[in-house]
Amino acid sequence: MGDLIRYGALPDGVTLRFKIGAFTPSTIPMEKLAEYMRDLAVILGSPENVHFLRLEAGSTEIVHVVDRGAFLVNVMSRVGGVRYGAAPVEAIAAYRSINKRLAEDRATGALINGELSAEILNFPGMWAVEAEPFPPVTQAGAIDGVVIRLGGTGANVPVHVQAGDTVYSKCLASREIARELGHHLFGGPLRLTGQGKWTRDADGVWNLDRFLIGGFEPLDSKPLSRVVSELRSLRSGWEDVADPWDEIMKLRNDDEGEDAH
Structure with missing residues (x-):
């Protein structure tokens, strides 16, 4: 392995360099270096095909090599997906984590193909432009699920509704409606109608901030075979x-x- 590290590549591998525009190998805290390497590994994927070689000076450069077959088939498409926001969720999250860390370190970063001396992924770090927050959206809607919890002392009573594996814990109902919902606690599925307030996070995912229940109706839980019969x-x-x-x-x-x- 010593010879492989000396020559800077593994057999039939593509050497990549991740440049961190801050610190040097002798000044970067080991824990911070480990965090950068962990997120970089998630971005690249194919963990069994990515191998660490060394740190290089200047600013800190993490030099690593990817088995050529995995690089051509998997890694390049994954890195391209990160660039255009179409990669798996965990890869996008790792990219954002690195950018956030670089911004905290007042630095930028880049992933470079050592064979071509070409940048294949840019990390703007401290120069990243924060997206304008998307305003909350309030609109009429419906939630289908089972009421699993009721309680509270205010005029609007908190209601928890389970829909499959998702639990909506930010629903509210007037005391009158909550009293009626009490008869359906842990019962059959209901369709709850009302006004929902939705907010979008940095990853573009919409989350329910509040749902004010205005009415409900039981859903027919008969199996299709019985309905057809x-x-x-x-x-x-x-x-x-x-x-x-x-x-x-x-x-x-x-x-x-x-x-x-």
Whole structure:
């Protein structure tokens, strides 16, 4: 391994350099260096194919090598995805983490292809322009789920609603509506209608800030097979339908086609 490090590359590998425009190898705190390296590894992906070689002086340069096959097939597309905001969530988060750390260190950074001496990913760091915060959006909407908690002493009562693996904990209802919801606690699914306030975070994800419940109605939780059986018993034209789900999807597509016109 010593010879490989001396020559700066592994067999059939592409050497990359991550330049940190601050510190030197002798002044950068080891914990901070480890944080940079961890995020860089997440950006590149393919952990079994990325190998650390050395630190170089000037400013701090993390020199590493990527197995050529992994570089061409996976790493370059992942780095390109980060550049254009289309990479996996964890890679985008790691890129933002490095930029934030660089800004705190009053520095910039760059990932460079050592073979071509070409920059393949820029880290503006302290020169990054912060995006204007997107204003909250308030609009009418609905939440489908099961009421799992009610309580509070104010005029608006906190309500927790579970929809699959998601729990909406910022719902509110008047005391009158909360009293009615109490009959459905841990019961069947409900459709809660009202006004929701949504905010968007730095990653572009919309989060529910508040939902004021104005009304609700129980949702029919019958299985599709039972619904179709009831329709057939009514001589509604569903008697000879072989695949009810396929028929429902056809009807839905027909409706959307008409709406388009």
